[in-house]
Amino acid sequence: MQTIRVxxxxxxxxxxxxxxxxxxxxxxxxxxxxxxxxxxxxLNRRARTADLEVTAVSFATYLLIxxxxxxxxxxxxxxxxxxxxxxxxxxxxxRELPEKVVAIPGRHTTAALLLRLFVGxxxxxxxxxxxxxxxxxxxxxxxxxxxxxxxxxxxxxGLVKVLDLGEAWQRETDLPLPLGVNVMRRDLxxxxxxxxxxxxxxxxxxxxxxxxxxxxxAMRYGRGIDKETCRRFVLMYVNDYTLALGKDGRAAVExxxxxxxxxxxxxxxxxxxxx
Numbered sequence: 001m002q003t004i005r006v007x008x009x010x011x012x013x014x015x016x017x018x019x020x021x022x023x024x025x026x027x028x029x030x031x032x033x034x035x036x037x038x039x040x041x042x043l044n045r046r047a048r049t050a051d052l053e054v055t056a057v058s059f060a061t062y063l064l065i066x067x068x069x070x071x072x073x074x075x076x077x078x079x080x081x082x083x084x085x086x087x088x089x090x091x092x093x094x095r096e097l098p099e100k101v102v103a104i105p106g107r108h109t110t111a112a113l114l115l116r117l118f119v120g121x122x123x124x125x126x127x128x129x130x131x132x133x134x135x136x137x138x139x140x141x142x143x144x145x146x147x148x149x150x151x152x153x154x155x156x157x158g159l160v161k162v163l164d165l166g167e168a169w170q171r172e173t174d175l176p177l178p179l180g181v182n183v184m185r186r187d188l189x190x191x192x193x194x195x196x197x198x199x200x201x202x203x204x205x206x207x208x209x210x211x212x213x214x215x216x217x218a219m220r221y222g223r224g225i226d227k228e229t230c231r232r233f234v235l236m237y238v239n240d241y242t243l244a245l246g247k248d249g250r251a252a253v254e255x256x257x258x259x260x261x262x263x264x265x266x267x268x269x270x271x272x273x274x275x
Contacts, residue, residue: 004028006195007036007043008053008182012218012230013237014056016202017075019214020206021072021199039107040147040180052105053185058106059256060113066270069183070193073274074201075181078241078249083166084111084117084179087159090135090142094163097241100121110179110256111145113167114209117259130223135155135184147179175252176241193275203245224225 008014020026021033036052044061046052050068063222085175086097098120104112105127115122122143129137132144143162169177182200184193207214215267221260222230241249250272257269 001030001032002223003032003034004188005036007038007046007052009040009043009056010221011226011232012222013077015221016207016214016218016234017200017204017208017238017242020203021180023217024201024204028195031195033068041109041126044106044108049182050185051196053188054180054182056180058108058110058113059253060110060260061108062181062183063081063257063260063266065183066106066215068186070186071274072184072193072197072200072242073273074184074197074204074242075182075247076178076241076249078176078239078252079166079169079237079240080239081166081170082164082236083177083245084145084147085165086115086116086143086145086163087136087161088162089139089159091160092143092162094119097143097163100142101125101140103127103132103144104134105145105147109145109147111165112255113260113265114169114177117144117185117263117264118165118168119163133159135237141242145217173252173255175248175255178249178253178256179237179268181253185201190275197275201243204238207238234241 008018022035038058040058040093043055044057047055047057047061047065047069101126102115104115106112125141129147132146135141136144166177184196215227215234218234219227219230252270259264261269
């Protein structure tokens, strides 16, 4: 029995997606799955040393690890006209952002890459993603870059939206916004890659077929949000592109990497060979 460590975030959307694998509703012959729950920037850092066999990473981090990891076709986090948002304590002209201190959830998150693409190079501080609203409210930063459920709960915290990077991406490309992706170490081999991808696809399909049960589990990672907010957030990001990237999903990934290359943020576009 081979143990495969799978890294993913302790967030409602990931919990929903992996529930069937966690609860034994979906199994892989000859494989024992060991779940490793860490925030996305911690997983991004671990991926740079190829520590885990399978892990969620930001698409921006895939640019750094494509020689050691292969994309999984299922499991991607893609926004459809929505994505990370910049918030502040009071209304602000987005054109002022390059001069403002921005709290970000990690330099290798896709949110941070989008900030560089659409805003430029403002002064940055790195803050744990769930502490960013407080950092802005307390004045440690002028603006905060929110990911996860903060995108739909920021108003209740007394913050106002300055710029929606998902909307900016939609205007620029008319494509879904690639945010997170699951990857497998290339040394696992093609057969194991196919097994793992099919198991994750089956787990996502099981959750969609048993939404209430999977949501009950996902609520454990909701950081106090109510069930309907959790449902809304989960179904925003566990969508058609999560089952399979498809033509538009792949085109979106290629566009993100090409734009980063044109802006001089990366030296080359890496292989895009999901399975």
